[in-house]
Amino acid sequence: MKDIARELEVSISTVSKALKNSEEIGRDTKEKVQAFAKLYNYKPNNIAISLKNKHTRNIGVIIPDIVHHFFTTVFRGIEKYANSRGYNVIVCVSDDSFNKEVINMEMLANGSIDGFILSLADETLEKGDFTHLKQIREQGIPLVCFDRTTAEVECDKVIINDTDISYEVVTKLIKDKRKRIGLVTNIGFGDVSNKRAKGYKKALLENNLIYDENLVLRLAYHDVNEQQISEFFKTQNVDAVLCVNEIFAMHCMGMAQTLGFSVPEDIAFVGFSDGILSKFSKPPLTAVAQHGDQMGQTAAEILIGKIEAEMDEEDIETYRTEIIQATLIERGSTRN
Amino acid sequence: MKDIARELEVSISTVSKALKNSEEIGRDTKEKVQAFAKLYNYKPNNIAISLKNKHTRNIGVIIPDIVHHFFTTVFRGIEKYANSRGYNVIVCVSDDSFNKEVINMEMLANGSIDGFILSLADETLEKGDFTHLKQIREQGIPLVCFDRTTAEVECDKVIINDTDISYEVVTKLIKDKRKRIGLVTNIGFGDVSNKRAKGYKKALLENNLIYDENLVLRLAYHDVNEQQISEFFKTQNVDAVLCVNEIFAMHCMGMAQTLGFSVPEDIAFVGFSDGILSKFSKPPLTAVAQHGDQMGQTAAEILIGKIEAEMDEEDIETYRTEIIQATLIERGSTRN
DNA sequence: TATTAACACGAAACCGTTTTCGTAGTTTTA
DNA sequence: TAAAACTACGAAAACGGTTTCGTGTTAATA
Numbered sequence: 230m231k232d233i234a235r236e237l238e239v240s241i242s243t244v245s246k247a248l249k250n251s252e253e254i255g256r257d258t259k260e261k262v263q264a265f266a267k268l269y270n271y272k273p274n275n276i277a278i279s280l281k282n283k284h285t286r287n288i289g290v291i292i293p294d295i296v297h298h299f300f301t302t303v304f305r306g307i308e309k310y311a312n313s314r315g316y317n318v319i320v321c322v323s324d325d326s327f328n329k330e331v332i333n334m335e336m337l338a339n340g341s342i343d344g345f346i347l348s349l350a351d352e353t354l355e356k357g358d359f360t361h362l363k364q365i366r367e368q369g370i371p372l373v374c375f376d377r378t379t380a381e382v383e384c385d386k387v388i389i390n391d392t393d394i395s396y397e398v399v400t401k402l403i404k405d406k407r408k409r410i411g412l413v414t415n416i417g418f419g420d421v422s423n424k425r426a427k428g429y430k431k432a433l434l435e436n437n438l439i440y441d442e443n444l445v446l447r448l449a450y451h452d453v454n455e456q457q458i459s460e461f462f463k464t465q466n467v468d469a470v471l472c473v474n475e476i477f478a479m480h481c482m483g484m485a486q487t488l489g490f491s492v493p494e495d496i497a498f499v500g501f502s503d504g505i506l507s508k509f510s511k512p513p514l515t516a517v518a519q520h521g522d523q524m525g526q527t528a529a530e531i532l533i534g535k536i537e538a539e540m541d542e543e544d545i546e547t548y549r550t551e552i553i554q555a556t557l558i559e560r561g562s563t564r565n
Numbered sequence: 566m567k568d569i570a571r572e573l574e575v576s577i578s579t580v581s582k583a584l585k586n587s588e589e590i591g592r593d594t595k596e597k598v599q600a601f602a603k604l605y606n607y608k609p610n611n612i613a614i615s616l617k618n619k620h621t622r623n624i625g626v627i628i629p630d631i632v633h634h635f636f637t638t639v640f641r642g643i644e645k646y647a648n649s650r651g652y653n654v655i656v657c658v659s660d661d662s663f664n665k666e667v668i669n670m671e672m673l674a675n676g677s678i679d680g681f682i683l684s685l686a687d688e689t690l691e692k693g694d695f696t697h698l699k700q701i702r703e704q705g706i707p708l709v710c711f712d713r714t715t716a717e718v719e720c721d722k723v724i725i726n727d728t729d730i731s732y733e734v735v736t737k738l739i740k741d742k743r744k745r746i747g748l749v750t751n752i753g754f755g756d757v758s759n760k761r762a763k764g765y766k767k768a769l770l771e772n773n774l775i776y777d778e779n780l781v782l783r784l785a786y787h788d789v790n791e792q793q794i795s796e797f798f799k800t801q802n803v804d805a806v807l808c809v810n811e812i813f814a815m816h817c818m819g820m821a822q823t824l825g826f827s828v829p830e831d832i833a834f835v836g837f838s839d840g841i842l843s844k845f846s847k848p849p850l851t852a853v854a855q856h857g858d859q860m861g862q863t864a865a866e867i868l869i870g871k872i873e874a875e876m877d878e879e880d881i882e883t884y885r886t887e888i889i890q891a892t893l894i895e896r897g898s899t900r901n
Numbered sequence: 902t903a904t905t906a907a908c909a910c911g912a913a914a915c916c917g918t919t920t921t922c923g924t925a926g927t928t929t930t931a
Numbered sequence: 932t933a934a935a936a937c938t939a940c941g942a943a944a945a946c947g948g949t950t951t952c953g954t955g956t957t958a959a960t961a
Contacts, residue, residue, distance in 0.1 A: 230948070231947080239910075239911085240910070241911090241947090242910075242911060242912075242949085243909085245948065245949060245950085246909095246949090246950090253909065253910075255910085270700075272671075272675040272676075274616075274676040274946090275675045275677045276615045276621065276676045276677070276946085277616055277916090277947035277948040277949090278947085278948060279612045279916095280610075280612045280613055280616050280916050280918095280947080280948080281915075281948060281949055282916085282949080296641055297637075298632065301632045301633075301637055304631055304656075305658065308631070308656065308658055309658075317655050317673065318655065318656060319623070319653050319656075320644065320656050321654075322645075337653065338608070339609065339610060340610040340612045340917090341612070341623075483845065483847075505842060506841060506842065509815045509819065509842055509846065510845065510846075510847075511819075511846075511847045566917070575940075576940070576941045577941090578940075578941060578943090579939085579940060579941070581917095581918065581919060582919090585919085589939065589940075590940075591939055594939080609917080609918070610916090610918070612917080613917035613918045613919090614919080615946095616916090616918080616946050616948090617917085617919055617920090618919080618946085619946070676947090903960105904959100904960080904961075905961090906959070906960085907957085908955105908958090909954105909955095909956085909957100910954090910955090910956100911952105911953090911955100912951105912952090912954100913951090913952090914949100914950085914951080914952100915949085915951100916947105916948095916949090917946105918946090919944100919945085919946090920943100920945085921944085921945100923940105923942080923943100924939105924940090924941085924942100925938105925939095925940090926938085927936100927937080927939100928935100928936080929934100929936070929937080930936085931932100931933090931934080
């Protein structure tokens with residue numbers, strides 16, 4: 230800009246205004262300046278603009294894992310919508326570690342971003358320490374949590390109807406004459422797993438089936454114990470299994486087949502997430518689609534809405550919890 | 566900072582220096598300032614710092630797709646290394662579209678980032694228009710390309726030994742007494758597919774097998790034509806197939822099995838990428854591991870090296886092409 | 902013709918930090 | 932005791948823009 234101003238013998242203010250097509254500036258001057266800018270391929274420095282108007286048009290996304298189908302679909306939804314609104318996305322991966330989550334948030338909360346979208350790390354949920362989130366809120370930085378959230382922090386949230394959908398799924402399995410329905414879930418107790426377990430339980434009880442802890446298999450996501458799975462299928466005599474994620478479903482279905490059970494005749498399988506594995510497994514896995522794209526888009530919409538409302542000084546301190554409707558996609562692992 | 570200065574009745578300069586532990590400032594003043602800063606939880610504004618020293622500690626990553634195992638592993642490698650060096654990562658997805666790639670690059674090349682890591686969109690490769698990349702280079706912004714690159718742009722590159730590894734794979738298949746080896750590749754002609762085809766061809770010719778165009782099946786990645794695959798297996802009588810990606814491998818292996826062929830007895834399968842599907846397929850797919858994590862880390866290392874060399878005014882205008890060694894992971898789809 | 906309004910532009914402050922340079926006040930040296 | 936050298940700090944410019952306000956010209960109005 231300085232160069233343009235010097236070259237055209239006008240002031241920097243004039244150049245700035247001319248480039249912004251301000252009414253103040255005369256036709257000819259505007260044209261000259263704009264032509265010159267095109268010629269020298271002038272691009273305004275975003276950093277300077279950010280410094281001036283105190284917002285960056287960047288949003289920070291913190292997720293536990295990026296090599297994970299569900300999170301990537303959410304991310305895609307966020308990125309798409311954010312881009313369409315002229316925002317960029319900075320991603321940090323917490324690796325399910327509390328410390329990394331805290332460090333990443335602090336790294337970004339110093340002016341680099343206008344708001345956060347995040348899904349909590351497992352370790353954070355276990356620990357139950359959410360002071361970093363509360364600090365963010367105190368600093369007035371907008372925050373939207375999705376999927377793995379907590380009731381302890383006041384902020385906008387985007388989740389799926391976990392309880393209801395797993396209730397529906399189990400009810401459907403019961404209607405299909407399944408009698409001993411297993412649940413394969415995580416070791417840790419996240420909100421999400423809890424809700425899915427709750428729906429599972431509710432469906433059993435409402436249909437006069439007993440809830441038996443032996444039918445609940447708990448696995449470690451990052452270190453699945455095949456031996457444990459084998460034991461489960463050998464002893465529990467299940468005829469249907471609901472898995473809280475795709476990886477568990479693949480391991481379980483694979484093991485069941487190895488043990489000689491046929492799917493879906495002997496055992497039906499349903500898994501959460503509807504990732505890429507579900508489509509290609511043998512048989513294809515009936516799955517609960519979580520609509521990650523839509524979750525991401527919704528989260529980004531809420532966040533950007535908050536950011537821009539804040540810019541306009543509208544201080545609406547009210548929080549939404551948007552519930553995305555999960556849907557069951559029937560495939561070969563349950564058809565009988 | 567202003568607040569601290571006012572409160573402690575010193576100048577802003579003093580506060581700044583005290584916080585940076587400058588020698589210039591007296592013990593007691595430093596301590597007072599630092600204590601005050603802790604107390605009020607002062608965090609320096611990154612944007613202002615960026616504006617001042619003309620670098621942002623952000624790196625821009627542009628990839629064709631994020632819901633894609635290989636790219637996510639590369640991203641994980643980038644993010645991990647970048648974070649360890651105090652850099653953040655801004656991701657944009659080109660969706661394999663030339664326009665989006667250009668727009669994203671322009672969005673970021675206005676001061677938001679210190680350098681780019683990118684893998685070219687299919688459309689860009691088809692079009693052969695790389696002016697946006699050249700512009701970036703002319704602006705002096707460091708650029709590292711990985712996986713999908715082009716010889717037409719001078720920049721650092723990180724690729725795998727595509728030709729060699731596919732030569733090795735096919736040679737191995739031949740040693741395993743496979744006689745009619747098919748290749749399943751993309752419709753478009755990216756550098757990567759070409760190299761893989763080259764290695765395939767070379768192995769055949771060196772072993773006195775003829776290169777037959779009929780044995781090459783070309784599919785559209787985003788719209789796989791099952792009919793075409795079925796036709797291929799019915800007519801070509803192949804006993805081994807090399808697929809340039811996992812999705813093709815899954816479709817092909819699935820179709821072959823549906824048609825009554827058994828794997829690996831009748832037909833052996835090998836796929837590139839070694840993503841999550843390979844591990845869980847039936848049988849598990851023998852795959853070429855591309856070591857995305859390492860590619861990402863290497864790309865980030867090179868980029869950050871360039872960025873920091875530039876900051877130190879060392880202007881090394883020499884470009885590296887780092888070749889990551891892919892490795893074959895044998896699984897059930899080839900063991901006989 | 903004098904007054905006012907409209908127009909086009911420039912000066913300067915500002916965003917939050919770093920950094921260079923200048924300068925009081927104090928201590929050391931000659 | 933005067934000159935030199937430190938010490939500890941502040942003023943101000945700079946990064947690259949935006950924006951408010953003021954002002955000199957010209958055109959419209961009374």
